[in-house]
Every structure is written in C-alpha cells, then in structure tokens.
Amino acid sequence: MEKRYMSMFLLLVAISCALAKEMGKKETKETTAKPKLPQTLSRGWGDQLIWTQTYEEALFRAKHGNKPLMIIHHLDDCPHSQALKKVFAEHKDIQKLAEKFILLNLVYETTDKNLSPDGQYVPRILFIDPSLTVRADITGRYSNRLYAYEPSDISLLYSNMQKALKLLKTEL
Structure with a gap:
C-alpha cells in the first residue's frame, strides 16, 4: 500500500x-x-531631460519658471521626424542646452493656432518666451516652412536654442 x-x-x-x-x-x-519598453514623455528625444506632459503644463512652467519653452511637433511614423529625433538625441551639446528649457514634444496638434503660424507640418520646432509669446524671429532655414528642421540643420537648431536663451536674458 x-x-x-x-x-x-x-x-x-x-x-x-x-x-x-x-x-x-x-x-x-x-x-x-x-x-x-515603457513609453516616456521624451519619446526618444532625450530620456535624461525633463519633459512636460501637456501644452498647458508647459505654458504654466515657462511662465512661472521664467524659462523659454521649446515645443517639438513630430509624428512617430514620419521618417523626417525620426531622423531629426535621432540627431537631436545624440547631440551632446543640444541635450545639455535643452536642460535650460521647458520641453514639450507633441505627436498631435494643439488647438492653439499660434503653434502653427505657417501651417501644420512635422517636424516643426517653436520657441515660446516666458511672456507666452511665440518667437517668430527664431526660425529654421526654409521660407515655406519657417519652423522646420532637418538633421543637417542641427547646428542651426543649436544656434536658435542659444538665441532663445539670450533673448530671455536681455529681456530681464
């Protein structure tokens, strides 16, 4: 048994x-x-950077933190957006300078028409000062898409980021 x-x-x-x-x-x-991998707010544009979640939050933080806001409009399935994102994320100087901005990347359009002054295209990068004014004087190199940047324009983007910070200092 x-x-x-x-x-x-x-x-x-x-x-x-x-x-x-x-x-x-x-x-x-x-x-x-x-x-x-978990989706982060950076969406691959710089995981070590602090990104805001919404346009409204970004505006609030820019105004109350007295920092310029950099908004990147892009699409996940756009090859131009992907190429710019890769160069942006790998550029050490841009990543360091970006720490001085309120950052927002959007994969959708906002209802604020100020963010598409010359049309809705991607990738497009706009700078907004703490008074919540879109800096129309900080543009890329194209006359038909003023706020467009390509990977080859990365030095111009870096220069424009520096310009946005200098404008902030001169206005204080």
Whole structure:
C-alpha cells in the first residue's frame, strides 16, 4: 500500500515538473520575442531631460519658471521626424542646452493656432518666451516652412536654442 502511494506521489511530482518546464518555456518565448519598453514623455528625444506632459503644463512652467519653452511637433511614423529625433538625441551639446528649457514634444496638434503660424507640418520646432509669446524671429532655414528642421540643420537648431536663451536674458 505504501509503495502505491509513493508511486502516485512520484508520478504527480514528475507531471508537475514537466508542466512547470513547459510553462516556463512559453513565458520565455513571450518575453524574449518583443520586449516592450515603457513609453516616456521624451519619446526618444532625450530620456535624461525633463519633459512636460501637456501644452498647458508647459505654458504654466515657462511662465512661472521664467524659462523659454521649446515645443517639438513630430509624428512617430514620419521618417523626417525620426531622423531629426535621432540627431537631436545624440547631440551632446543640444541635450545639455535643452536642460535650460521647458520641453514639450507633441505627436498631435494643439488647438492653439499660434503653434502653427505657417501651417501644420512635422517636424516643426517653436520657441515660446516666458511672456507666452511665440518667437517668430527664431526660425529654421526654409521660407515655406519657417519652423522646420532637418538633421543637417542641427547646428542651426543649436544656434536658435542659444538665441532663445539670450533673448530671455536681455529681456530681464
């Protein structure tokens, strides 16, 4: 009788081990197939930077923190946006200078028409001073898309970021 119980016990242990191994394989396949990274507010534009969540929050922080606001309009599936994002995120000087701004990147359009003074296109980068005025004097190199930047324009973007900070200091 004891042998029978011992045999049944060993059989149950063997079945449990086999099932546990099979479940472990399924979990490993599911987790190694596509690791999902959590979406951050940076959306890849600079994970170490502090990004605001909404346009309204960005305006509030710019006004009360007396800092310029830099808004990046882009789309996740736009190759031009992706190319600019890659160069922006890898440019150490831009990343360091960006720490002095209130930052917002938008993958949707806002209802504020001041943020699309010459149309709704991506990528587009606008600067807003603490008085909540869009700086129309800080533009890219294109006459038909004033606030557009390409990866080759990264030095111009850096220069425009410096200009936005200098304008802030001269207005104080």
